[in-house]
Structure formats: C-alpha cells, structure tokens
Amino acid sequence: MSEFIELESQDGVRMPWNIIPGTKQEANNCVIPVSAIYTPLKPFSASPPPPLLPYSPLRCRTCRSVLNPFSVVDFSAKIWICPLCFQRNHFPPHYSSISVDNLPAELFPQYTTIEYQSPSPSPSPATPPVFFFVVDTCIIEEELSFLKSALSQAVDLLPDNSLVGLITFGTNVHVHELGFSHIPKNYIFRGSKDVSKDQILDHLNFFLKKPKPVTGVIAGARDGLSSESISRFLLPASECEFVLSSVLEELQKDPWPVTADQRAARCTSTALSVAASLLGACVPGSGARIMAFVGGPSTEGSGAIVSKNLSDPIRSHKDLDKDAAPHYHKAVKFYEGLGKQLVNQGHVLDLFACALDQVGVAELKVAVEKTGGLVVLAESFGHSVFKDSLKRVFQSGDYELDLSFNGIFEISCSKDVKVQGIIGPCASLEKKGPLASEIVVGQGNTSAWKMCGLDKATSLCLVFEIVRKDIPDAIGQPTSNQFFFQFLTYYQHSSGQMRLRVTTISRRWEAGTGSKQDLIAGFDQEAAAVVMARLVSFKMENEAEFDPIRWLDRSLIRLCSQFGDYLKDNPSSFTISPRMSIFPQFMFHLRRSQFVQVFNNSPDETAYFRMILNRENVANSVVMIQPSLISYSFQSAPEPVLLDVAAVASDRILLLDGYFTVVIFHGITIAQWRNAGYQNQPEHEVFAQLLQAPRDDVDAIIKERFPVPRLVICDQHGSQARFLLAKLNPSATYNSDAPPVPGGDVIFTDDVSFGVFMDHLQRLVVQ
Numbered sequence: 001m002s003e004f005i006e007l008e009s010q011d012g013v014r015m016p017w018n019i020i021p022g023t024k025q026e027a028n029n030c031v032i033p034v035s036a037i038y039t040p041l042k043p044f045s046a047s048p049p050p051p052l053l054p055y056s057p058l059r060c061r062t063c064r065s066v067l068n069p070f071s072v073v074d075f076s077a078k079i080w081i082c083p084l085c086f087q088r089n090h091f092p093p094h095y096s097s098i099s100v101d102n103l104p105a106e107l108f109p110q111y112t113t114i115e116y117q118s119p120s121p122s123p124s125p126a127t128p129p130v131f132f133f134v135v136d137t138c139i140i141e142e143e144l145s146f147l148k149s150a151l152s153q154a155v156d157l158l159p160d161n162s163l164v165g166l167i168t169f170g171t172n173v174h175v176h177e178l179g180f181s182h183i184p185k186n187y188i189f190r191g192s193k194d195v196s197k198d199q200i201l202d203h204l205n206f207f208l209k210k211p212k213p214v215t216g217v218i219a220g221a222r223d224g225l226s227s228e229s230i231s232r233f234l235l236p237a238s239e240c241e242f243v244l245s246s247v248l249e250e251l252q253k254d255p256w257p258v259t260a261d262q263r264a265a266r267c268t269s270t271a272l273s274v275a276a277s278l279l280g281a282c283v284p285g286s287g288a289r290i291m292a293f294v295g296g297p298s299t300e301g302s303g304a305i306v307s308k309n310l311s312d313p314i315r316s317h318k319d320l321d322k323d324a325a326p327h328y329h330k331a332v333k334f335y336e337g338l339g340k341q342l343v344n345q346g347h348v349l350d351l352f353a354c355a356l357d358q359v360g361v362a363e364l365k366v367a368v369e370k371t372g373g374l375v376v377l378a379e380s381f382g383h384s385v386f387k388d389s390l391k392r393v394f395q396s397g398d399y400e401l402d403l404s405f406n407g408i409f410e411i412s413c414s415k416d417v418k419v420q421g422i423i424g425p426c427a428s429l430e431k432k433g434p435l436a437s438e439i440v441v442g443q444g445n446t447s448a449w450k451m452c453g454l455d456k457a458t459s460l461c462l463v464f465e466i467v468r469k470d471i472p473d474a475i476g477q478p479t480s481n482q483f484f485f486q487f488l489t490y491y492q493h494s495s496g497q498m499r500l501r502v503t504t505i506s507r508r509w510e511a512g513t514g515s516k517q518d519l520i521a522g523f524d525q526e527a528a529a530v531v532m533a534r535l536v537s538f539k540m541e542n543e544a545e546f547d548p549i550r551w552l553d554r555s556l557i558r559l560c561s562q563f564g565d566y567l568k569d570n571p572s573s574f575t576i577s578p579r580m581s582i583f584p585q586f587m588f589h590l591r592r593s594q595f596v597q598v599f600n601n602s603p604d605e606t607a608y609f610r611m612i613l614n615r616e617n618v619a620n621s622v623v624m625i626q627p628s629l630i631s632y633s634f635q636s637a638p639e640p641v642l643l644d645v646a647a648v649a650s651d652r653i654l655l656l657d658g659y660f661t662v663v664i665f666h667g668i669t670i671a672q673w674r675n676a677g678y679q680n681q682p683e684h685e686v687f688a689q690l691l692q693a694p695r696d697d698v699d700a701i702i703k704e705r706f707p708v709p710r711l712v713i714c715d716q717h718g719s720q721a722r723f724l725l726a727k728l729n730p731s732a733t734y735n736s737d738a739p740p741v742p743g744g745d746v747i748f749t750d751d752v753s754f755g756v757f758m759d760h761l762q763r764l765v766v767q
Helices: 002-011 024-029 141-157 197-203 237-249 268-282 317-322 328-345 361-370 384-394 515-521 525-542 548-563 583-592 603-613 618-625 668-675 682-704 719-725 754-765
Strands: 035-038 072-074 079-081 088-090 113-116 130-136 163-169 172-176 186-190 288-294 347-354 375-378 404-413 417-423 448-454 460-466 482-492 498-510 565-567 570-575 628-632 653-657 661-666 710-715
Touching: 024 460, 035 525, 130 141, 130 268, 141 237, 141 384, 163 237, 163 268, 172 268, 186 197, 186 268, 197 268, 268 288, 268 328, 268 347, 317 603, 328 347, 328 361, 328 448, 347 361, 347 384, 361 375, 361 603, 375 384, 375 603, 404 417, 404 460, 417 525, 448 482, 460 525, 498 515, 515 548, 525 548, 525 583, 525 603, 525 618, 548 583, 548 754, 570 754, 583 618, 583 754, 603 618, 628 682, 653 682, 653 719, 661 668, 661 682, 661 719, 668 682, 710 719
Parallel strands: 130 163, 130 288, 288 347, 347 375, 347 448, 661 710
Antiparallel strands: 035 460, 072 079, 079 088, 113 498, 163 172, 172 186, 404 448, 404 482, 417 460, 482 498, 565 570, 628 653, 653 661
C-alpha cells in the first residue's frame, strides 16, 4: 500500500478505488462505493513545501474550478482549457508573461495541492479566536478541584490575542462579566426555562446606553452593539487572566440541595443555548469555540436526557431500539436546532464529558459533529485522558492540533461523477446543482459544506456516484479516460488570515471486459475498510431495522465473488489477489469492533467512538478497526505479530494499540520476574531494558494522539487482561480441540475465529 500512502502524503487523499469503474453498472458491481477520505489541512510533507500564493486564484468561467496542473495551456493564444468541463478561458493581463519556461506555481506538475492567501485591500487586523468556557458546577468537590486546576492551566496556554468568556451552570446558568474586575459579577438565567436571544441581550443590559435597533438582526459591532458592551463578557486573554483565575479559584459547587433519591438539577442545554446566543450577538462569523465541560447527566431544560428521580435509569441501547427513552427525541431535536444556529454563526461546540455516568454525548453528537467540534470522554476530570487532551488543544509546537475556523468546503468533478454526500464533521450548505446526486449519504444534496471548526487531522469521507450509463464512443465528444476531482477549502488560518487550499486529483477509469484486473491493481484495502466502517456506523444510526453484520457479510461475499478466482462449488479453489487479501481480515475485526457491537457500551460511548472514527484519517481509523500488536521478547527485536491469541506467551510483553486504549500486557513469567525486582539488579540490565521498551513506544503514541488514549498496564491471567483478550482473534477457545500452547492462553468465548470465518466465506462465495 506504499504507493497509496505516497499519494496521501502529497494531496491528503486516499481512495478505495484508485482506478475507477467507468460506468454506473460497473460501479455497482464493485460493492464498495467510489469514494475518498480527504484531509483538507494535512501538513505538506514535500520539502520544500509549495509556496503560499499571495494572490487570488484564477477560476473557470463555467464550472468555477481553479487553474491547476491538469489544465491544457495554449501559451501563444494565452488560453487555458479547464480539464473538468473543457471550457476555454483567457488568461487575465497579469499572466501576460506566461510561457513554457515561466510557469506560475499553480501550473507546476508537483503542486496538485496549493494554497492561496488573498491580499486584502486594506490591512485589516487578523480576527482573534474566541474561547467560551461553559463549566458544570453540579459535581463533587474533588472533581471540581480537578476541573479548576485543568482550566487554570488551559488559561495560561491561551494565545494572548484570543478572547475569553465564561459561563458556569448547575441548577441555573451564570454568565460571568469578566470586564468588571472590581468584584465578581454575574447574570443568572433559570435553568428550566428556554431563553431567546433578545431576552438574553435585554437581561445582560446590552442596550442601557444605546437604544435597541428597530429592525435587522442584532449581531456584532456593525449592528449597533458597542464594543464596550461586548468586552464586558469577552476579554482578551492577556487582560483578563487575573480576573478569570480568581473567578475559577472561588468557584463553588452548585449550592442547591439535592435529596438522596434525586439527581442534581443540571441545565446543560440552557447553558449551551445562552452561550451560543451570546456569541451570535457579539462575534458572528468569526472563529469561536464553545468549550463545554460536563460532569453528569442533564436533567433540566429542553436537552434533558433523564428525569431527576434516581429510580429512572438513563437510556441504554436497548431503550433506544425499543423507542423507550422518553427524553431522547426531544433532546436530539433541541441539539439539532442548536447545531443549525452554530453553523449559521460559524461557531464550534467542543465537548469534554467526564463522569462515570452518561452525560448525553449521544444527544449532543449532532451539534458537535455538524460544527466540527472536538470531543473527549473520560471517567473523571482528574484522569490523564482529560487533562492531557485539554493541554493538547492549546499546545503549540510539533504536536499542536493547529485549530482553524470558519471553513467552507466545495467540490468540482468531471461531468460523469456526482456527489452523494459526506460522512464527517461538516454541515450541508444545500448548494444544489448538477453535481449533487439524488441519492443522499450523510450530509448530502449539495456541492458545498460548512466546516466551522477543522484542524490538521480532520478528515472527510466523500461518497461519489458514477452516472455514465455506457462507455462513450471515441467520435464526437472529446473524452479522455481520466476523471478529475477538485476540492476547495476556504478557512480562517490560526494566524487569523483567510486562506484557500486547492487540491486537484486525477484518476483513470476503466470499463468493459478486462477491466477487473485494472480495478484490483488500484484497490486500497485500508481506505476501503475505513469507508465501510463509516458507512456501517452511519446506517446503524439512520436506518431502522438495519442489521450491520448481515450487511457487512453480504458486501464481503459480493466483493469476493466479483474479484476472486474459483471453480463453482469448490471452496478450496478460491484465491484472491494480494491487493485484496487483507480486506476480509479488516471486515472480520470490524464486525467485532466497538462501532458495530454496541453490547457492553453505553449510547454515549458508542456515539463517542463513532464521532472520532468520522473525523480521523485512514491510518488512525485502521488502528481503531484492527488494533496493532507488537511483541517484545529476549529472542528478537520488537516486531509486529498477528492479532491472535496465539501471540500470548509467558515470556513475552505485548503492546496493543487500539487507538482509544493502549495496553501493555506482561506474560506471567515476565510479571513474576518483575514482581521479584530482577530489573533493579545490575546483572539483569537487559530485563530492565525489555520492560522499558514498550513504555517508551507508548509515550511516543500518547504524545501525538488526540484525544489522549487510556493506558492499561496488566499481567497475564490478571483482571485487566480482558482489555487485550477482547481484541484478539479467538483461535484457541475453551472448547477448541487442540490443547493450548504451553505458557499461552485461551479465550472464553463462543465467537468464531478468523479461520472459521474464512472457511464460511469461501463456501458462500463459490456458490
């Protein structure tokens, strides 16, 4: 797969089919849709990177695509032909010196991805980013002190020019006036009551000195809000550091009494609604993030997920399947509305949910995902998963997230391709046109999407439809056997300037007899597995009575019967190209993964796993589907081993990276030696190094990953060994015929092993 990784390093694109089926029928036969996983802001890997062009892009007058290396240029007539729609365009006067030896950067063949920063007529100051903290105070004292110390550290890391605001909530919502530094001052809203934007502005005294405008939307300084009244609630970090720190220091647990048989009154939805309306009034259209820190289930307001009575349990997957979760649909509807409001304002909702109980991530998912927000789920505000992840958000340097704002993503393609939609952190702008397919997958019915928040790792899954019915004749219409795709991403860079990144890619299409081998040659197994994982997650959430296992199995059987070689009714004759041979293994692990198996996970956890899957690139998503396993032993250097129970041995250490959880597993002999303290004796220095090697590798993983994974260190036969065993292929179980390997392990499960799975697959394919 090295050539696909190389293509990705240049353009940030991975496609399951890098040679594309040329007709609608052939695309349907391919089972996995023509699609792409695209990371719009992937850092340039080329050295030197492409220059940042200080002028506006040149666009085709018909399809509005941008001049690119695939354009055909007539240097004598100063004309360029758009490869997507074949329109002839004249170069403007400032390109008059163009020639074969004097090309502008956007025509260099290696710059298929390039970035523009339009010169602004007047040197306007860069827009500062806004961080609005919304903090839950209905938590026990110990949790509150963990949260306060994490927030104080975060405030120290904020960029000096950024604006900061603070809302705390429990039974009621408290909006803190940071601009009034003499004494702490806040405005209170009742948590059980929905408040409109106008009521909020009136209550916060925005129109004391200046009468309220009679017409128009009230938004920002241009509509009559004085900067003085805005700066009461949003202050530059450098100015309000002292006030904010003292407010956080004095923050108390919510004072309202809670009886022993009740949950605390927590109005998460009202607090988020107040924050969204306040930002919409003060800083519309500029990069702003609402960072919500929630420590328990919401019980007040329109977004409540459970009643206050402890005798009513919080909804489970079974309740959602039976439609027996009384608050669920109302809460989801509320957060859909909130998500729409935030998308219109260009603002992001981030969620840090830290509790042993569920807090409502499943309901909030729609608003967080549409705005491109970050999400972190941990058991406590004192847990390293939360503390280190929060630090990473504001960290600068090698591993920074590089948060960008206010993006708009557009797409152009050749005329025989349409877009069904995107599965990922964005919202449809409903820009209907000839490119939008009638079949909708994810955010569809459009060729442009809003991405309020994006970072260098945010990845979108684009699903295409091939609309050509048959292979065109070579006579008449100019046809090439290339499809072109162009992705345009406008965004507010972390420096505050607006930029446009343009990626143009070309893929060859094949149709008719003999095209099968070409299609196999361009098959990217990893990208295909990730597309299937996003599709199955999407279908599980949006299609009633959907059976994910049956759908995955039928897709795999169809793919293997289409592209495998076999004699009818002879399972042992089945073979498949090495280009596709790992794909059944990915599907086997996907069927057993946390995206498909919801048993033993709460709706919040399932929503969290799927949100991360929907925003990560191919390499990270593959680790979520099929974790990597590395073995450390005295006999050999650290080496990857099969994800199988046969890898367990008493004299080995295993490192399992499952993306969300990283496990260091010591074989029983290693654990006994460690407990006896051999690693501290000078003559056993090699043993000390063996123990340290997986720790060093884990530190490297944790350093570059967001959210920070949970680290589990366990021993063979210990209670936490389940974190490893649950992910392994159960080739040896309690009812296997063969005795277990000495020093090895067996898994107590009735799940089929990969060998049995493949036998069944071969038998069904050859029928």
